[in-house]
Amino acid sequence: MNDIKKEIQDWINAEERAGRSIDENHLNQYIQLLIRRHNNTPREEFNGLSPDEMFQTMHHPFSERCVVELNKLDKEHNAYETRVFSRLFYWLGLVEQRLNKQVGPPFQDEYKKTDLLSMIFSFKKV
Secondary structure: OOHHHHHHHHHHHHHOOOOOOOOOHHHHHHHHHHHHHHHHHHOHHOOOOOHHHHHHHHHOOOOOOOOOOOOOOOOOOOOOOOOOHHHHHOOOOOOEOOOOOOOOOOOOOOHHHHHHHHOOOOOOOO
16 A cells, blocks of 8 residues: 555656646546556466456456356257256256156256356356
């Protein structure tokens, strides 16, 4: 925080030395510039992501501005229909397992989406 105060004070001093007057609007514009620079600068503690990229990843996962996206899968490899993701979603509590009433092969378990799954993911028809 002291670094930011010092940077603002140095800017004010430079502006005054240059003969420019500082008003509230001018100061707010400079502070906004500092905030944008901070939010868009990669951080080591975020593995090279900026605070804005980390925010998008944490609060808006898989959105347009998020740095993480799901690969587009064809019908054969649809994440919900594969056993791996079905089991993962079951263990995460995102789906409920029901016994398959079918007698013939492949004897796969049947899964039903929970409300939590529907809140987190949307599955588009491929």
